[in-house]
Amino acid sequence: MIKTVTSPAFIIDINRCLSNINFMRKKALKKGLFLRPHFKTHQSVCIGNFFRKYGINAITVSSVSMAEYFKRKGWDDITIAFPVNVRETDKINLLSKNSEINLLIENLEAVRHLKKKLKNKVGIFIKIDTGYHRTGVNYGNIELIKKIIKEIKNSNLYFKGFLTHSGHTYYAKSKKEIININDDTNRKLNLLKKLFFKDYPNIILSTGDTPSCATAENFEGIDEIRPGNFVFYDVKMLSLGICKEKNIAVCLACPVAAKHKSRNEIIIYGGSIHLSKDYITNSSGTNSYGLIVKLYNKGWSKSYRNCFVKSLSQEHGILKVSKKLFNELNIGDLIGILPVHSCLTANAMKGYYTFEGSFIDHM
């Protein structure tokens, strides 16, 4: 298939993807965790079906429109992991007809709005802030949590549990720090479980970030995990030590457009509208927007050492390369880029190609 690529194409290694799914499924089984994978990374019905074959029937999404997309494809147990957008209540009413829909709540205003407008039963998770400080009720704000639970009563909303996303693991400096964050998150959620268990014995604790789910061993008291990124992993996860390079399941194939020997730079057709602008900072302090690999008919090489994507503009990518790679590459060749953030690259590319040339859907 590679030979037929003429413009940036997003390639998926199905075997790696399946192996990533299987790893997380086994880990969840072993730890007694309910796996409700986040589908915002792949946004694909076909990749969703890989999960289904492993018996996974409940999913997480990040928007109402993503829930609509997957509901149309037969998924009927969906958590929309975003503080509920009350402007979409009509759509939520359509979604929750004959489907199990869970919403995230972190304030009384949204509960009051939903109580008035929702026509069908929906599950409610209270979003808890355990340290990321993006969204959620602070885990120590028991007063607000109690008020929300009280406000939920006698309505179409039913309280299911506490949900958090410890996104601060993405900024961790070591595996140990990730494990510490995970332990801290679990401890904080378990405090809440203890407090509300008597009245709500079926209370669910749900955590989510791929770094913790992939690395940690302690999930005491946790009932559900919602990782997403692990399905592909990426250079960011690699830099955190969360995955090996051989686990990265997606790669952007890009044509070589120009070469600049004086700077050891290669210009590819492949820019921020393909890869997104997320970057990692190398140990030398320079930013990297991706790693560089050689493409084969059925796979790709290890990444070239001391070579990386130095910058991106709308359609251009600038590769900083070794002299050896510079000499190897010719105008019109294809080169592969491992993305820094696979979720955003997938979202930009809107579809995947397999090595056999099949096209895999993206929302």
Next chain:
Amino acid sequence: MIKTVTSPAFIIDINRCLSNINFMRKKALKKGLFLRPHFKTHQSVCIGNFFRKYGINAITVSSVSMAEYFKRKGWDDITIAFPVNVRETDKINLLSKNSEINLLIENLEAVRHLKKKLKNKVGIFIKIDTGYHRTGVNYGNIELIKKIIKEIKNSNLYFKGFLTHSGHTYYAKSKKEIININDDTNRKLNLLKKLFFKDYPNIILSTGDTPSCATAENFEGIDEIRPGNFVFYDVKMLSLGICKEKNIAVCLACPVAAKHKSRNEIIIYGGSIHLSKDYITNSSGTNSYGLIVKLYNKGWSKSYRNCFVKSLSQEHGILKVSKKLFNELNIGDLIGILPVHSCLTANAMKGYYTFEGSFIDHM
């Protein structure tokens, strides 16, 4: 129309957009420059027609697929302003049937490839690097320029002139620096014109960046300009002093999802998949991913002082706001974000809404 918005929606102020187009058209007329606007910013047939009404019939695009899109809509004089991607020669052959297509060349390998494969006449601009160091032949590398021109002879390629993109104006610290870069660019291109004018009396010098085109007065010797961003402008251009805030013609309408009083932060439904991850650095050293405005039925307010988009994840935006704005906003309200980089936001949103509720296409 604003009242009906339920999820992030990209709003265009048509009057501002028309006024921006008119400004650049008048400036080009006054300076005797041929205006070949870059359509990669809006990527819209409808907005393209605004240009057509002003008598503009020749355009610039950044990819072969963009050229195909606009050719299908009746545009037949197109410069593809990207070092030619030789893997797309078949597509270029289809494009150049009955159309004036100009390609960018910066090395002999691509010329040799094109000579063998191109079936129709195409114009060739030699891409010149006048200081941005992204792509192009160094302006002083007369030897390579001569070789390329010689190689072009007796083929379907015909040499039209020298083209540059002084993208380093985007990193300028002041208007004066932009003007200096523009003067420097013009001087370097004019050296080349002088050198090749005898053999090629119709030689064209083409420059492109919006900062220079919007600000500079000296275009001596320059024949053509290709600005794109000016059609909308954005917070980046505002920060460079290239436009006034009242010239920014696009705005992302976003629902308010959560409020965090302890941090004076508002969480909106609107993230990096909508706005892109481009940012500017405030005078205080913090990054800003957009400015915040109040939305009206037929427009938006000036941006709130000391308020900005602090960070973006896939679907979330975090607004750092004043106490006043914090208290004004309620869960479920809409708020407007002026994008840092309008080209990337337009590319992500894939369409525009007018205040009257009409939808405007995007490729």
